[in-house]
Amino acid sequence: MTDTLQSEIHDILQVAMREAIAAGELSIPEVPKIPFSPTKTPEHGDFATPVALGLAKQAKMPPRKIAETIVAHVDVAGHPHIRRIDIAGPGFINIHLSDAWLYETLRTIVTEGDTYGTCDKGAGARIQVEFVSANPTGPLNIVSGRAAAVGDTLVNLLNAVGYDAIREFYVNDAGGQVARLGESIDVRYRQALGEPGLEIPEGGYAGEYLRAFAQDIVDAEGDKYLQLDATERVSLFRDRGIAHILAQQEASLERFGVQFDVWTSEKAIRASGKPMAILQLFRDKQYLYEAEGATWFRMSDFGDDKDCVVIRRDGEYTYFVPDAAYHRDKFDRGFNKVIDFFGPDHQGHVSRLYNFVKALGLPDDWLEIAIIQQVNLVDDEGKLLDMSKRRGKFYTLDVLIDELAAAIGERFAVDVARYFFLMRANNTHLDFNLALAITEANENPVFYIQYAFARCWSIFQKSAEHGITPRPVDTVSLVLLTEPMEHELIRKLSEFPALVLFSAEAREVHRIAHYLHELAGLFHPYYNQHRVLDAEHQERTQARLVLTQAVQTVLRNGLALLGISALEKRM
RNA sequence: GCGCCUAUAGCUCAAUCGGAUAGAGCAACGGAUUUCUAAUCCGUAGGUUGCAGGUUCGAUUCCUGCUAGGCGUGCCA
Known part of the structure; x- marks a missing residue:
């Protein structure tokens, strides 16, 4: 409209x-x-x-x-x-x-209902959004939670405006980090069996979760793995560890309302032969050279300040190779566009990956990489909470939700966490105010928005009790909506579809969050100053019911895009 | 050293990719409740947009140089 x-x-x-x-x-x-x-x-x-x-x-x-x-x-x-x-x-x-336009807008909203805000601008173009992609070496941290919320919402937005977008998680189940995972589990396993003098190796994972995992193995299967030789045992523990942690991560994401469409394994990419083919391509294009026993890529030819190793002295690929192969694979799967969300620790990877994609001869604007910046947990005074009291212990997404859930219940915990992650532009640092998050009052934007929705619902509830049946929009005299606040509300409602489109195209999910807060901020005053249900003015009541329904529709649609629930009342 | 990000009200942040008088929320202060859910509302106060230049009709936005903070910068991923 x-x-x-x-x-x-x-x-x-x-x-x-x-x-x-x-x-x-x-x-x-x-x-x-x-x-x-x-x-x-x-x-x-x-x-x-x-x-x-x-x-x-x-x-x-x-x-x-x-x-x-x-x-x-x-x-x-x-x-x-x-x-x-x-x-x-x-x-x-x-x-x-003209006012007629306002009233037409209202009719459109009420008529379109769930589809108000959507469009087909994307024309079915296929977009892959890769996000989270945490290493399968430990529980998801807070930044992964933020990435999960942002990525999930962006896919919702893209699909709302007519793209065919999917969620993908890249599992780094090969390479040095998971090898270290296997070694760490091995240490915990042997420790659980009483072997003294063992320590988690350099670069290993010292978190308690591996101690528990190893203990489970001991409890179920005893010391039988001690008979294997060390390499075999470490590799077996690695594979079991990956499976275990991956399942945990998937469960955390599910709890957080995020479901991935595709999980791609690095191991599978390596096995596909694509890494080798890519190296051959690079060799043919003269991008590679040998030095110091390793194979280097001429990254400096692409504007970087130094070249980088693609095959280590020990013959192993560095992560660049499977990563480049993975992006080649994405392209081969026919995506018109690929959006990668990286964590703050992967900044150095951004320009390199762009360069590899360029070296592969893929279109310039095909890949888009965005950094999800770090999250600081802060208290009410804005003071930083210590997130890593000692090595190996960190504030996980699950711990965050647990803490919120203890105060406000599981469902709102997820709602609040998602909203807080979504309320800031994703390339800025985010202060997550734990005290505010569990406040059940208007200071908490999530409750404020949800309450606006609940009030709409309540009006319809009340009207039913009074025997007032909302009539079909066509038969309602919307011209009775003459209050300036009503016009302002409708104007705001009318901005929604353009906003959804803009947010999707600009990859700026926080705009939806702000918009909903503003919309609630218009509705609450209106609710306080003007009665919808009024026996003295039955026609006007009908008109205001239409307005109420439109507000409710936009709140519901907007919250749905963010993956936040719209409930009639507080639990 | 180099690269990326950030700097806006006391605090946390917006500002629709250069537009009109820079907006919200919190905190502070003063009010509203026999009412469709007070999880609310009304009002007051709060600014040289880090600093200095430049580009032009016009800059929070773009460019240059500073300053401060965060992150990155491995034959780890």
Whole structure:
């Protein structure tokens, strides 16, 4: 609705500019793009465009004059949606829409229901979003939780605007880190059997979770693995450890409301032969050279400050090779676009991966990498909570949810955690205020939004009790919605589809979170100042019920995109 | 050293990819409850957008140089 209207207005202005040019009143080589922005204040109308300001130089006319010239060619009377066009400030063209447009918007929302906010702009293009992809060496940490929330929501957004997007998790189940996992489990296993003098190896995993895992093996199967030779035992423990931790991670994600469509194994990628094929390709293109017993990639030819090793002295691939192969594999699977979310510890990997993708000859804009920045847990005074009291112990996603759940229950714990992870731009550091998260009052944005939804629901509940049946929208006199607050609410509702599209395209999920908070911030005052149900004004009641339903619909749709529940009442 | 990110109200953050008077929430202060759920609302106060330049009709936004903080910078992933 908004979208079609915007393009309608765009066309109207474009035509007006062409006519002005044809009439010789405006001398510019071509009609430029016409940018629109929803206005900040109603005095500036509903939409505004600064297009005249940008033309001042080429047209050699003062911007106000240009705006006047353009507007003079618009047939306002011929467009029922437009009530008035003003020129204001230095030359802004402010478009005031007719009230009929507002009422039409309401009808659209109520009619479209769950699909309001969606569109088909993506035209079915296939997008793969890879996120979390934590090493299978331990429980998911807080940043992984943030990545999970952001990635999951972005996929929701992309699918809402017509893309065919999937969630993918890359399992680093090969290489040095999982080898270290096997060694660490081995140490814990032998310790559990009483062997003295053992220590977790350098670069190993000292967390308690492996102690428990090893104890389980001992309890179930005793010391039988001591008979295997060390290499065999470590490799067996590695594989069992991976399976165990992976299952744990999957369970944590599921608890957090995130389900991946595809899990890709690095081991499988290695076995596919693609790494070798890629190395051959690089060799053919003269990107490789031998030095110091290792094989190097000429990263410096791609603008990096140094080359990097792709085959180590011991003959093993460095992680670049399977990673490049994995991205080749993504491309071969036919994705039109791939979006990778990396944690803050992978920043160094970003430019290199771009370069490898370029070296593979894949399209420039095919891969998009974004960093999910770190999360700090803070108390009410903004003081940093110590997240790693001692080596090997860290604040996991599950521990966070456990703590929240103890205060506000499991369901809200997930809602609150998701919202807090989603409320900030993903490339900025995020302070997660634990005290605020468990506050069950308006300071907590999640409750504030959910309460707005609950109030809508409650109004319908009450109306049913009073025997008031909402009538079909077509039969309701929406013109009775005359309060400024009502118009403001509807205007806000009308922005939703464009916002969803923008958030998806810009990969900025936090905008939805803010929007919902703002919408709730308009509804609560309205609720307090104006009664929806009013026996004295039955027609107006019907109109306000439509408005209430529209608010509820947008809140529900928005929360659904964020993976946050919309409930009738508090548990 | 080099690279990436960040710097906006006392605190946490917005600002629709250069637009109009920079907005919310929290904290502070003062009010509202026989009412459709007070998990709410109304009001007051709070700013040289880190600093210095530059680009132009116009800069929180883009460029350069500083300053401060975070992260990265391995033949680990």
